[in-house]
Amino acid sequence: MGRPTAAAALLCQLGLSAAIQWLGLTESGSGVAWNESHHCRLLAGLVPDQFQMCRRNLEVMPSIVRAARHTKSSCQKTFADMRWNCSSIQRAPSFGPDLLRGTRESAFVYALAAAAITHSIAQACASGEVPLCSCGSVPSEVPGPDFRWGGCGDNLSYGLQLGAAFADSPLKSSKLGTQALKAMNLHNSAVGRQVLSDSLDTKCKCHGVSGSCSVKTCWKGLAKLDEIASDLKSKYLAAIKVTHRLIGPRKQLIPKEMEVRPVEETDLVYLINSPDYCTPNLHLGSLGTQDRRCNKTSVGSDSCNLLCCGRGYNTYTEEVVERCHCKYHWCCYVVCKKCRRKVERYVCK
Ligand SMILES: *[C@@H]1O[C@H](CO)[C@@H](O)[C@H](O)[C@H]1NC(C)=O
Ligand SMILES: *[C@@H]1O[C@H](CO)[C@@H](O)[C@H](O)[C@H]1NC(C)=O
Ligand SMILES: *[C@@H]1O[C@H](CO)[C@@H](O)[C@H](O)[C@H]1NC(C)=O
Ligand SMILES: *[C@@H]1O[C@H](CO)[C@@H](O)[C@H](O)[C@H]1NC(C)=O
Numbered sequence: 492m493g494r495p496t497a498a499a500a501l502l503c504q505l506g507l508s509a510a511i512q513w514l515g516l517t518e519s520g521s522g523v524a525w526n527e528s529h530h531c532r533l534l535a536g537l538v539p540d541q542f543q544m545c546r547r548n549l550e551v552m553p554s555i556v557r558a559a560r561h562t563k564s565s566c567q568k569t570f571a572d573m574r575w576n577c578s579s580i581q582r583a584p585s586f587g588p589d590l591l592r593g594t595r596e597s598a599f600v601y602a603l604a605a606a607a608i609t610h611s612i613a614q615a616c617a618s619g620e621v622p623l624c625s626c627g628s629v630p631s632e633v634p635g636p637d638f639r640w641g642g643c644g645d646n647l648s649y650g651l652q653l654g655a656a657f658a659d660s661p662l663k664s665s666k667l668g669t670q671a672l673k674a675m676n677l678h679n680s681a682v683g684r685q686v687l688s689d690s691l692d693t694k695c696k697c698h699g700v701s702g703s704c705s706v707k708t709c710w711k712g713l714a715k716l717d718e719i720a721s722d723l724k725s726k727y728l729a730a731i732k733v734t735h736r737l738i739g740p741r742k743q744l745i746p747k748e749m750e751v752r753p754v755e756e757t758d759l760v761y762l763i764n765s766p767d768y769c770t771p772n773l774h775l776g777s778l779g780t781q782d783r784r785c786n787k788t789s790v791g792s793d794s795c796n797l798l799c800c801g802r803g804y805n806t807y808t809e810e811v812v813e814r815c816h817c818k819y820h821w822c823c824y825v826v827c828k829k830c831r832r833k834v835e836r837y838v839c840k
Pocket of ligand 4: 786787788789790
């Protein structure tokens with residue numbers, strides 16, 4: 492820290508915008524009918540290739556807007572118990588330095604965003620919302636003895652094709668960031684899509700007399716985005732610090748530390764260390780954890796000890812109102828009373 496090179500690199504990066512600006516579609520893209528090509532101009536921050544894709548695939552835009560919304564909520568939910576809680580994603584299409592530089596946190600967000608867009612398009616195909624694509628094809632595997640293929644599978648291949656083209660085009664075409672940063676973001680986006688693809692699994696629905704399940708119909712469906720986010724969080728915790736170096740004829744991402752195993756296609760990678768997110772440092776994108784609610788009995792990352800970084804916590808009591816003494820009345824409603832209860836809350840000093 493504080494070395495002239497680091498400071499210069501930081502200034503350089505602060506002037507940049509991120510290749511995940513499309514996450515800002517949650518603001519600009521909701522409530523748009525997406526039936527006229529000039530609607531694409533509403534989206535600040537699309538690169539020219541994305542703008543063209545929008546014009547050519549208007550029907551897919553609602554799924555991309557949905558993907559942006561799911562990326563935000565899933566990131567915040569998955570990191571609610573961590574010092575870094577994914578709050579700067581809320582400001583998309585602007586981001587804090589935590590997501591603009593090559594940090595572990597941006598590795599996670601790029602991977603999640605890439606998975607989300609593919610997920611959303613694959614499911615939109617299956618639901619019949621997008622005329623350009625259809626259900627995933629019937630699997631070539633022989634069905635099990637107790638089921639038959641049917642229903643409508645997620646169209647993963649179409650989701651991958653269009654999702655990758657849309658999410659990665661800022662990284663392939665424009666001047667956003669250094670070569671190293673682009674290589675990092677491309678790698679992490681591919682990891683997100685790989686984790687999503689690996690989640691494709693057989694899902695079934697039972698038929699038969701009163702749920703006897705004598706007949707089952709099955710199809711191939713993707714896991715929920717929250718499950719993908721949780722897988723990616725494990726990869727975030729195990730992410731590898733890399734440098735972009737010339738190996739033979741071309742530059743590659745290789746581990747910074749000699750003794751670390753080579754980077755695999757399923758590893759998240761990052762270029763620079765993150766702050767500890769304990770104390771506020773706007774320059775580094777750390778908001779600090781003061782006033783965050785912690786859990787006194789937990790031993791995990793949301794424990795008062797870890798979340799408050801050893802600073803201690805304040806205790807206050809809060810009155811919560813709950814439904815209680817519920818009675819079922821024939822037929823068919825439930826009446827409850829309201830009970831007040833005092834609970835202790837803990838917030839970081
Ligand atoms: C687009 O949708 C809006 C609202 O549903 C409608 O008023 C408008 O006429 C539509 N435009 C076209 C070209 O279909
Ligand atoms: C997905 O959609 C594409 C485009 O409509 C179609 O060609 C393909 O058969 C569909 N299914 C799969 C599994 O790719
Ligand atoms: C995340 O942490 C910041 C900083 O402590 C806090 O202001 C914000 O409310 C938190 N966001 C969420 C979604 O919990
Ligand atoms: C606190 O953590 C404990 C142990 O992990 C858990 O059982 C409890 O539900 C948590 N409390 C709150 C308020 O989240």
